[in-house]
Amino acid sequence: MRLSRYFLPVLKETPSEAQIASHRLMLRAGMIKQQSAGIYSWLPLGYRVLKRIEEIVHEEQQKAGHIPLLMPTLQSADLWRESGRYDAYGPEMLRMRDRHDRDMLFGPTNEEMITDIFRSHVSSYRDLPMTLYHIQWKFRDEVRPRFGVMRGREFLMKDGYNFDLTYDDAMHAYNRHLVSYLRTYERMGLQAIPMRAESGPIGGDDTHEFLVLAETGESEVFYDSEITDLKFGDRAIDYDDRAQCQAVLEEFTSRYARTDDTHKEAVFEERVPEERRRHARGIEVGQIFYFGTKYSEPMGATVVDPEGNRVPVHMGSHGIGVSRLLGAIIEANHDDKGIIWPEGVTPFHVGIVNLKTGDEAADLACEQIYNAVTEAGLAPLYDDTDDRAGAKFATMDLIGLPWRITVGPRGLKNGVVELTSRRTGESEELPPEQAVTRLAQIYAGKL
Numbered sequence: 001m002r003l004s005r006y007f008l009p010v011l012k013e014t015p016s017e018a019q020i021a022s023h024r025l026m027l028r029a030g031m032i033k034q035q036s037a038g039i040y041s042w043l044p045l046g047y048r049v050l051k052r053i054e055e056i057v058h059e060e061q062q063k064a065g066h067i068p069l070l071m072p073t074l075q076s077a078d079l080w081r082e083s084g085r086y087d088a089y090g091p092e093m094l095r096m097r098d099r100h101d102r103d104m105l106f107g108p109t110n111e112e113m114i115t116d117i118f119r120s121h122v123s124s125y126r127d128l129p130m131t132l133y134h135i136q137w138k139f140r141d142e143v144r145p146r147f148g149v150m151r152g153r154e155f156l157m158k159d160g161y162n163f164d165l166t167y168d169d170a171m172h173a174y175n176r177h178l179v180s181y182l183r184t185y186e187r188m189g190l191q192a193i194p195m196r197a198e199s200g201p202i203g204g205d206d207t208h209e210f211l212v213l214a215e216t217g218e219s220e221v222f223y224d225s226e227i228t229d230l231k232f233g234d235r236a237i238d239y240d241d242r243a244q245c246q247a248v249l250e251e252f253t254s255r256y257a258r259t260d261d262t263h264k265e266a267v268f269e270e271r272v273p274e275e276r277r278r279h280a281r282g283i284e285v286g287q288i289f290y291f292g293t294k295y296s297e298p299m300g301a302t303v304v305d306p307e308g309n310r311v312p313v314h315m316g317s318h319g320i321g322v323s324r325l326l327g328a329i330i331e332a333n334h335d336d337k338g339i340i341w342p343e344g345v346t347p348f349h350v351g352i353v354n355l356k357t358g359d360e361a362a363d364l365a366c367e368q369i370y371n372a373v374t375e376a377g378l379a380p381l382y383d384d385t386d387d388r389a390g391a392k393f394a395t396m397d398l399i400g401l402p403w404r405i406t407v408g409p410r411g412l413k414n415g416v417v418e419l420t421s422r423r424t425g426e427s428e429e430l431p432p433e434q435a436v437t438r439l440a441q442i443y444a445g446k447l
Ligand code: ATP
Pocket: 109, 140, 142, 149, 150, 151, 152, 153, 154, 155, 156, 157, 200, 202, 284, 285, 286, 287, 319, 320, 321, 322, 323, 324
């Protein structure tokens, strides 16, 4: 992409309504525009990151054997009356009426609808196990929408639902989700710690929330500091291997880590030596639940089991806050100049800065680098505008591309360009072809 033909409305001023870094930086970098409280347009740069995060979520879900579909945002109230949640949900649910006076709602979540799909088409245990998921906009009329996309009213969520014959099968689905979530967050350059949590309006017995530690997080958390040393890394996983998935769950959840809802000071003190006790704040980026037959029973989602009996299926639901993740990633990756995207989610892989647009040699070298980067399967953002070099650097630092190639007449006389890391600020002088090769090496295995 050439910057002269792109739409990147960066702001010079710091918007006064933004209280935390991620919200401020998303506005300043021209990623989002607020349309009304808690409702945002995704401008081109923000949209690219959002799509990238969706892509990672899709890939990791499908590796775990989970099946994508797409349900609508608007739902019929009748479905929610069947589960009893239409009255139970409260003012967070946006309710409306269509021209035929039918009660409708903008879905805050999809347990009822997915259960309806399941009961309409599945009736034998032979079709199980089955996990269906989608990535779709949700609406919750939050009392206090704030912090930009972190607590929106309209927000993008991946929500997945497992259907299983037995409790054990459902717990395997729970473990599969835990593993796939660990992998998903790590690919985004985040450490998200599974913590024992309470279930809220979705209801359930077993549940973990995934928290990214950050001072600006809305959740209060208590944990054993040893837990921050755990990494899933690039170990192989067979999602059909129950023992292996269970072992990962045990590894990541056996140490004390709880949100304030489930925290017990006495247990904390008994189980964790004082020097390892941490009391901090975190951002909830996901949650997994097992809730058994809470929806399948009232809604008649049953299958015929091997003995010929009709039994309600065991279910769980599993969510990732896709749009909130942008905020969480920026909270964890920024400095006073701007965002620092992890390689896995960056909107463009490299920024090309032409120090002297109009200089024949510089223009030509930039074009060649642009083409070579594209041919290497990477996406460049080429600043081909007439702006001063200082302004170009400031924009690149603000939007946070992890790598920058700087091209100027002086360097070219010596046959070199500069490859700079946004994170460390370190630069290396290299011939243009080698800079592109280095970049390809850096990204190999990270996308
Ligand atoms: P919270 O406690 O933050 O209100 P929740 O527990 O009600 O969230 P879930 O039903 O668990 O939310 O939804 C799954 C995920 O969707 C959450 O883990 C979170 O990352 C994200 N999410 C929930 N509410 C919002 C919101 N208002 N804006 C952005 N993301 C949200």
